[in-house]
Amino acid sequence: MVFRLGSSLVSGDFCSLQPAADVVVAQDGSGHYKTIKAALDAAAKRSGTKRFVIRVKSGVYEENLEIKLKNIYLLGDGLRSTIITGSRSVVGVQRLSTLQLLR
Numbered sequence: 001m002v003f004r005l006g007s008s009l010v011s012g013d014f015c016s017l018q019p020a021a022d023v024v025v026a027q028d029g030s031g032h033y034k035t036i037k038a039a040l041d042a043a044a045k046r047s048g049t050k051r052f053v054i055r056v057k058s059g060v061y062e063e064n065l066e067i068k069l070k071n072i073y074l075l076g077d078g079l080r081s082t083i084i085t086g087s088r089s090v091v092g093v094q095r096l097s098t099l100q101l102l103r
Helices: 036-044
Strands: 002-005 008-011 023-025 052-056 059-062 072-076 082-090 093-100
Touching: 023 036, 036 052, 036 072
Parallel strands: 023 052, 052 072, 059 082
Antiparallel strands: 002 008, 082 093
């Protein structure tokens, strides 16, 4: 297969272009963490400034996240497979937001 990477064409497997995960989040317990928040807390304790890749496996993660860290990369299993959703009420008005992670 041939893929466009910036202005260049690259041949090979799409998965080989993805960065290696520093930690994996999986609701079933097969990863390092069961919640994205726990993975972000681990990222906050890291030393250095290199990119920190969090792979989020398929599932609907109902979490309210506020990411203030730099160089955080969330990598999901696909647009319809990995969904982060949450809601917060502000003075009786409900806001709902959802993030779907592309692969």
